[in-house]
Amino acid sequence: MTTTAVRPARTPVRAQGPAHPARYALVVAGLLLALAAAVLAALALGSVRIPPGQVLDALTGRAGPSPYRTIVLDVRLPRVLLGIVVGAGLAVVGAVLQALVRNRLADPFLLGISSGASAGAVLVLVVGVGGGVTTTLALPAGAFAGALLALVLVYALARRGGTMTGARLVLAGVAVSYILSALATLLLVVAGRPEQFQEALYWSLGGLGSARWDTLALPAAVLTLGVGVLLALARPLDLLLTGEEGATVLGLDTARFRAGVFVLASLVTAVMVAASGAVGFVGLMAPHAARLAVGAPHRRLLPVAALGGALALVLADLGARTVAAPQDVPVGVLTALTGGPFLLWLMRRRPEGTAL
Amino acid sequence: MTELRLHGLSYEERLRSADLTVHPGETVGLIGPNGSGKTTLLRCVYGTLTPTGGRATLDGDDLHALGPKARARRVATVPQDSATEFELTVRELVALGRSPHKRFWEGDTGDDLARVDAALARVGLTDLADRPYPTLSGGERQRALVARALVQDPALLVLDEPTNHLDIRHQLDVLALVRTLGTTNLLALHDLNLAGAYCDRLYVLERGRVVTGGTPAEVLTPALLEAVYGVDAEVIPHPRTGSPTVLFQPVPAGGQKSSTM
Numbered sequence: 001m002t003t004t005a006v007r008p009a010r011t012p013v014r015a016q017g018p019a020h021p022a023r024y025a026l027v028v029a030g031l032l033l034a035l036a037a038a039v040l041a042a043l044a045l046g047s048v049r050i051p052p053g054q055v056l057d058a059l060t061g062r063a064g065p066s067p068y069r070t071i072v073l074d075v076r077l078p079r080v081l082l083g084i085v086v087g088a089g090l091a092v093v094g095a096v097l098q099a100l101v102r103n104r105l106a107d108p109f110l111l112g113i114s115s116g117a118s119a120g121a122v123l124v125l126v127v128g129v130g131g132g133v134t135t136t137l138a139l140p141a142g143a144f145a146g147a148l149l150a151l152v153l154v155y156a157l158a159r160r161g162g163t164m165t166g167a168r169l170v171l172a173g174v175a176v177s178y179i180l181s182a183l184a185t186l187l188l189v190v191a192g193r194p195e196q197f198q199e200a201l202y203w204s205l206g207g208l209g210s211a212r213w214d215t216l217a218l219p220a221a222v223l224t225l226g227v228g229v230l231l232a233l234a235r236p237l238d239l240l241l242t243g244e245e246g247a248t249v250l251g252l253d254t255a256r257f258r259a260g261v262f263v264l265a266s267l268v269t270a271v272m273v274a275a276s277g278a279v280g281f282v283g284l285m286a287p288h289a290a291r292l293a294v295g296a297p298h299r300r301l302l303p304v305a306a307l308g309g310a311l312a313l314v315l316a317d318l319g320a321r322t323v324a325a326p327q328d329v330p331v332g333v334l335t336a337l338t339g340g341p342f343l344l345w346l347m348r349r350r351p352e353g354t355a356l
Numbered sequence: 357m358t359e360l361r362l363h364g365l366s367y368e369e370r371l372r373s374a375d376l377t378v379h380p381g382e383t384v385g386l387i388g389p390n391g392s393g394k395t396t397l398l399r400c401v402y403g404t405l406t407p408t409g410g411r412a413t414l415d416g417d418d419l420h421a422l423g424p425k426a427r428a429r430r431v432a433t434v435p436q437d438s439a440t441e442f443e444l445t446v447r448e449l450v451a452l453g454r455s456p457h458k459r460f461w462e463g464d465t466g467d468d469l470a471r472v473d474a475a476l477a478r479v480g481l482t483d484l485a486d487r488p489y490p491t492l493s494g495g496e497r498q499r500a501l502v503a504r505a506l507v508q509d510p511a512l513l514v515l516d517e518p519t520n521h522l523d524i525r526h527q528l529d530v531l532a533l534v535r536t537l538g539t540t541n542l543l544a545l546h547d548l549n550l551a552g553a554y555c556d557r558l559y560v561l562e563r564g565r566v567v568t569g570g571t572p573a574e575v576l577t578p579a580l581l582e583a584v585y586g587v588d589a590e591v592i593p594h595p596r597t598g599s600p601t602v603l604f605q606p607v608p609a610g611g612q613k614s615s616t617m
Contacts (some may be wrong), residue, residue, distance in 0.1 A: 019445055019447070019448065019486060098442075099442075102442075104442070232460070232461040233460060233461070234461075235452075235455055235458070235460050235461070235462070236455075236460050238444070238448075238452060239452055239455060241442045241444060242435075242444075242449065242452060243435065244404075245404050245435040246435045248403060248404050248424055249402050249403065249404065249428060249431075249432070249433050249435055250428055250452060250453065250455045250456060250508070251424050251425035251426075251427070251428030251429070251455055251456035252424060252425075252455070253423070253424050253425075291442065291443065295443060295444070295445065295448070296442040296443050296444050296448075297444065297448055299463070
């Protein structure tokens with residue numbers, strides 16, 4: 001009408017905008033293809049190169065027993081699958097945290113939740129609760145306690161005074177993150193763990209090297225559960241995007257809902273961290289890219305963010321294994337190398353009318 | 357149709373024992389200077405503040421006992437703060453207005469989308485439906501939020517300065533629209549002439565208290581404007597409609613010499 005006629009320049013070509021169903025299908029299909037290609041590459045490449053044909057033979061069960069088959073099925077495949085699960089989990093948690101605090105700088109790593117989970121897991125390791133049970137359940141339980149504690153702490157610190165700016169949130173998150181990460185290292189050293197520094201590096205920067213078939217089940221189950229519940233909560237998550245008051249007048253009990261989702265986000269983060277250490281920035285980048293591609297409503301956003309996070313972490317881990325082969329670089333080093341500049345770019349590129 | 361009654365509604369020092377009735381189908385305006393408690397009163401009604409005393413009832417039901425969701429099915433409003441951080445499109449934002457009527461996991465049906473399109477057409481935003489909400493101008497945003505309140509299908513509409521950010525044409529459109537909805541309406545308005553023209557009755561708030569109420573002709577008098585706002589004004593009937601119209605005496609350059617306070 002008159003509004004658009006007067007200001008044609010303000011109408012971008014949005015006929016095929018993020019809300020368009022065909023575009024959504026295209027984005028999902030593209031991501032699935034890219035993920036499949038990344039998985040194949042990750043299985044084929046490494047300190048030993050395996051021809052793609054042999055990789056496929058191993059995957060489809062046509063290969064007889066051979067070293068290649070063992071490398072593909074027992075070494076690389078669990079690691080790639082863990083990368084998919086952890087990447088997807090961190091991305092989904094990042095997307096949800098961003099809605100909860102209405103700030104696109106939120107991310108499980110930046111908010112200190114990952115460090116909290118690391119510290120909790122290390123405490124369990126050092127104290128040595130329950131011998132053999134340690135790895136399967138006590139470790140994630142400790143991580144969960146640490147994650148929840150860190151999240152509550154950061155949220156309370158950032159929110160003091162009623163308003164919460166992005167700067168305050170990130171500062172509180174970084175401070176808490178450093179404290180907890182230092183605490184974890186201190187615990188490892190004091191306890192005199194034999195490989196204390198390697199362990200400290202693993203917990204603060206992350207790595208998928210510990211992936212085995214029997215450690216995959218819990219993260220995969222928690223990811224499925226978490227994504228399922230969060231997809232069902234897509235509408236209230238969307239309501240939160242309209243602000244606290246907006247969500248309340250549209251019938252959402254915001255305080256209760258936010259508390260519940262915080263707990264769920266901590267749980268997912270904790271299980272991911274218990275399996276892979278604190279990998280940063282995946283939860284920051286993937287949701288942002290997904291929003292650019294398919295828009296902000298969570299029913300569309302969460303699956304795309306999950307696929308994007310999975311793709312990002314599989315690729316990052318491939319880099320981590322090959323860039324200094326045969327040395328394994330902690331995968332968090334590579335995600336930080338890409339995620340750090342991305343964060344700076346995000347902070348510079350504020351949409352008009354929003355304060356950092 | 358729905359009746360709103362406030363019985364001694366209070367919120368800390370900002371609202372003191374307000375009694376007020378909006379009869380079924382009525383449009384009632386709240387006027388008063390900045391800080392007089394208009395927004396506090398409205399927020400106690402639509403539920404983002406919990407009153408510290410008194411009750412607000414809708415057809416006899418205590419609004420606070422209802423809980424957020426049941427309340428949102430019957431009371432709609434246009435909140436002051438609204439999303440700018442994330443790019444929901446205008447249509448997506450308006451569609452959220454259906455939420456109180458749905459289980460939280462339910463998607464939007466064809467009926468919901470038809471209501472959204474109708475509401476967008478009613479506020480003149482059809483052409484901007486697929487635009488990201490943050491790229492809209494202040495007035496366009498305000499109209500989008502009004503459309504969201506419409507799809508909420510409320511019995512009571514509570515609006516805080518609904519004409520904020522709007523040019524005069526859209527101010528008149530929004531107020532005329534509010535009157536045609538068949539809802540019971542409670543509005544806070546700054547513009548006394550709009551309040552006089554579009555409201556059946558007015559209540560005047562001053563420092564947290566309801567000081568008077570009545571038809572616009574009863575309320576908008578030079579004596580009241582002097583007492584409550586501290587301004588010198590004439591009130592004359594509108595030449596065509598007869599509604600009370602306020603003409604202000606400009607304050608001379610250099611400001612007021614003697615304060616009435």
